[in-house]
Amino acid sequence: MHLPSVSCSPGISSSFATRPSASRCTTPSALKLEGILETPLNICVTCDRERFGPVVLGRTCQPDMDLFSTVCAVQNLWLAARAEGIGVGWVSIIHADQLSAILHLPRRVVPVAYLCLGHVDDFPLEPELQTAGWLPRLPLEDVLRFDTWDGKNPGNLSIGKK
Ligand SMILES: Cc1cc2nc3c(=O)[nH]c(=O)nc-3n(C[C@H](O)[C@H](O)[C@H](O)COP(=O)(O)O)c2cc1C
Numbered sequence: 075m076h077l078p079s080v081s082c083s084p085g086i087s088s089s090f091a092t093r094p095s096a097s098r099c100t101t102p103s104a105l106k107l108e109g110i111l112e113t114p115l116n117i118c119v120t121c122d123r124e125r126f127g128p129v130v131l132g133r134t135c136q137p138d139m140d141l142f143s144t145v146c147a148v149q150n151l152w153l154a155a156r157a158e159g160i161g162v163g164w165v166s167i168i169h170a171d172q173l174s175a176i177l178h179l180p181r182r183v184v185p186v187a188y189l190c191l192g193h194v195d196d197f198p199l200e201p202e203l204q205t206a207g208w209l210p211r212l213p214l215e216d217v218l219r220f221d222t223w224d225g226k227n228p229g230n231l232s233i234g235k236k
Pocket residue numbers: 106156161162163164165166167168197198
């Protein structure tokens with residue numbers, strides 16, 4: 075299945091539906107990963123790191139932008155699904171190299187996100203891990219910084235000039 079790209083980023087490769095066989099899913103017992111088999115649709119969103127060659131607008135200064143663009147596409151897929159009442163779960167407790175082997179991905183293609191999509195019983199008002207007491211939500215003032223990381227004057231702004 076091919077999904078429309080939400081970005082002009084050349085890296086976003088293919089998003090294809092898949093469903094690995096149950097025997098290949100090694101699951102830590104305390105975590106619910108059964109969604110892989112329960113949900114009607116699994117999507118692996120990939121990023122072709124070599125699409126259009128080594129010099130691509132948008133990746134000249136920061137080569138990882140193709141990966142970030144792919145993650146943005148995942149977020150858009152997620153929001154669109156939620157708007158349609160469909161739940162999305164990102165399964166990251168999978169070793170990327172094992173996933174690549176299962177899906178026969180070429181080396182240049184990175185499996186960015188393995189997603190389980192389907193109808194869910196309800197949408198909790200807050201993240202389930204927060205409800206379960208795994209970690210609290212951080213206060214906004216703890217994660218916002220202004221001007222510089224340490225709040226001190228940025229000083230000389232001629233970065234990179236000699
Ligand atoms: C980058 C990322 C990785 C995640 N990895 C996992 C995971 O490995 N296992 C899991 O149960 N949930 C994981 N989650 C959480 C669920 O995908 C998701 O938060 C949950 O299904 C609730 O979805 P909602 O926020 O749309 O309500 C991950 C979320 C993100 C953003």
